[in-house]
Amino acid sequence: MVRAWTVRGGEQGQREQYALDKGLVIAGWEEVGDLTGCESIDDLGTILARAYSDEPARTVENWKHQLWRFIAMQIDDLVVMPRKFRRVVAIGRLTGPYEYHSDAAPGFRHVRPAEWIRTDVERAAIGGDLRDSMGAFLTVSELSRRNAAQRVQALAETGADPGYDGGVEPPADSDALERDVTEEGTRQLTARDLMSLWGWQRRTAETVDFVDRALAERGMRVDPHFTEVQLDGLVTVSPQTPAVAEQDTKGTTAGGPDTSASGTSADADTDADLSWRIGSLPIADKVVTVSAQAPLGDALLLMVEGDFSQLPVVNQYNVLRGVITWESIAQAQLAERKDTVGEAMDPHPPRTAQTREELFSRIGDIQHRGFLLIVDEENAVRGILTASDLSHQLRLRVEPFTLLEEVERRLRRATGHLTDEDLPDHVRKRSRAGNLSLGQYPFVVADNACWKKLGWPFGQHDMANRLKAVADYRNRLAHWDIDAPDQEAEALVVTRKLLKLLKVVDRDPTP
Structure with a gap:
């Protein structure tokens, strides 16, 4: 059965173009010599421990599993290489076994021959769950869940992700979670299932602190943080340890995480507290949108039928390009630009937010416009939070306190x-x-x-x-x-x- 893997092109993307030009998939770990005769993961662990004797045991253990994945990948398996400074990924197919190129530059010697099928698949075309499972902090990880291999195959053939609507089977316990992360590189599950591994059901301050400590003690991290999504929203658990040993400009080993998958630093502050995050609220994920190339009449029909004051304008991958409003339509008609939606778009960029943002910092935008468009890291529209949604959620949270206050008041009198x-x-x-x-x-x-x-x-x-x-x-x-x-x-x-x-x-x- 064909499997799918993520292999990055270096912490700074230094191996990407060489890999594409030469038809190779390349791993780092330049202190390690030829691994052609390495027959087991334990043999590899001994070699790595000797080569990186100054590194913590947990780091070496993490690297052992990553490098073994690289060696053990099968011919015809699919490989995804996220491009560090571009919003695209390259997808290829392995065509040969592990090779060691001793005459190549340091950091370019561990290779697998590959045929690169597509080199410019837009990340926005990839479902958020699959993007997240590509392991933002690892050089080599497996894409094994939610029909990942079939979806990568579809991306290679068509440039589009068919997606997956099913659920995620959680690990049996915290030991199983750690085992999955070790063997595959990442593990997805819902925020609810993550907490339940330690017997928690509600995201209180005690819960958050306990789960964060438990993950850290096992050398794992979670992204996005489980307070930033709805209870049944997906999070991705991955190792905390450095992704790969790279050479910095001074020639010393640098173990910093590879962040090319998400474009964000692994050291970024996740603000893992109990502030209300936009993503923790129920958000309408069926957003009516329109293409910039669509006839203006299509937008008018949608706006009248839905009683909308604005419509998001998106491209084929649902990436936000702007908004169209009744005011911008009127201005376009006065200027005799009335053929397509693109000609009638509001010239001002729309107000958007991401799920990890604090809710109260954006309430002003919701009050002013009546809604807030929710986008992901690729600026694709993923939902909408309306003033009506917000008022309902506030009522749910305020009503218990008002009821309890009245109960106590009446008890005192009675x-x-x-x-x-x-x-x-x-x-x-x-x-x-x-x-x-x-x-x-x-x-x-x-x-x-x-x-x-x-x-x-x-x-x-x-x-x-x-x-x-x-x-x-x-x-x-x-x-x-x-x-x-x-x-x-x-x-x-x-x-x-x-x-x-x-x-x-x-x-x-x-x-």
């Missing part, structure tokens, strides 16, 4: 006739009547003497259980997270029902 002496001993030691916390009311209601004095027309144990459930809900909300509305829908219903019961025993004053 129990206001209780004195300190009425309270159970263990409650009285901590609080005074009229100043009880929500977590203490279940004990008050469960006390027979208090319950008799309250005189509420409900079942005592049922009411105590309801109060405890709502108090527990409040305690969970106190540990702020970005997913509570989705995770606590049932608890919110319980709170609403409790409030309805409290309104029976705590009637509002008659005006």
Whole structure:
């Protein structure tokens, strides 16, 4: 079965053109000599440990697996080489076994013969999941999931990615995750599945810190960070260690990560905190767009039918080229430019955002325009966040706090006739009547003497259980997270029902 691999052309893209010109796939590790007789990954590990004796054991282990992949790739396998300073990738097919070119320049000696089928496949044409799985921080990694090999084959033949709509089977546990990352170079899974490997379900500060530490202890990193996507959004886990040993301009070994896949530095600050990120909110991913070459009438039809004030204008790969608005259409008609969408585009660049951006920094744009276009690293339109979406999400997050506040207010009034002496001993030691916390009311209601004095027309144990459930809900909300509305829908219903019961025993004053 044909497999697909990513092999980069050097930390600074120094091997790319030579590889394309000579019909080769090239790896670095110039301190290592001819590996033709290397028969196992363990033999390779011994050679690397001797050649790079000053490097940490974890780094050498990572390099061992990368270089073994390079040697073990089969003839006819597909290879993807992202271009460092261009928004394209080259795709080729291996035509020969591993070779060592001793007369080549250092860093150019470990090679595999290849036929380069396409050298300019636009990265925007590749689905975001497949782009991410190309291993932004590794020189050699396998593309093995979500029909990756078939999709690379389609890209080689047509320049377009057919995509994949299915789910991702998560690793069985954290050990399996580490094993997959070691053997393949990267591992994709959802943010929800990543947290669940350590028994977490909600993205609280404790969860984020724990998972980040657990990944770091195993020498792994996650990109994008699992707080920057929706719970069921994909993240990619890869090794933290340097991608490959390269020579810098002074001739010393430099172990910096290869960032050619994403065009971003591996050292970039991911701001892994609990700020609301645009990507953590539900975003409409079915965005109505129009081509610049389309007749202007097509845009008018879409705008009238959808009651849109603007339409994104995109190319064949959904890359944003501009927007068309009613104002820009009117200006184009006044200037007698009214044939195509491109002639009627707004001359000003559209406001866009990426999923990792902090939400509150862009609220002004949403208020001003009514929506914000969401684009990826290639400027392809991936979604839209509207003012209506934002108001709904704010309501989901604010409503629990307002309900809980009213519950506490009514409880204080409904129990206001209780004195300190009425309270159970263990409650009285901590609080005074009229100043009880929500977590203490279940004990008050469960006390027979208090319950008799309250005189509420409900079942005592049922009411105590309801109060405890709502108090527990409040305690969970106190540990702020970005997913509570989705995770606590049932608890919110319980709170609403409790409030309805409290309104029976705590009637509002008659005006």
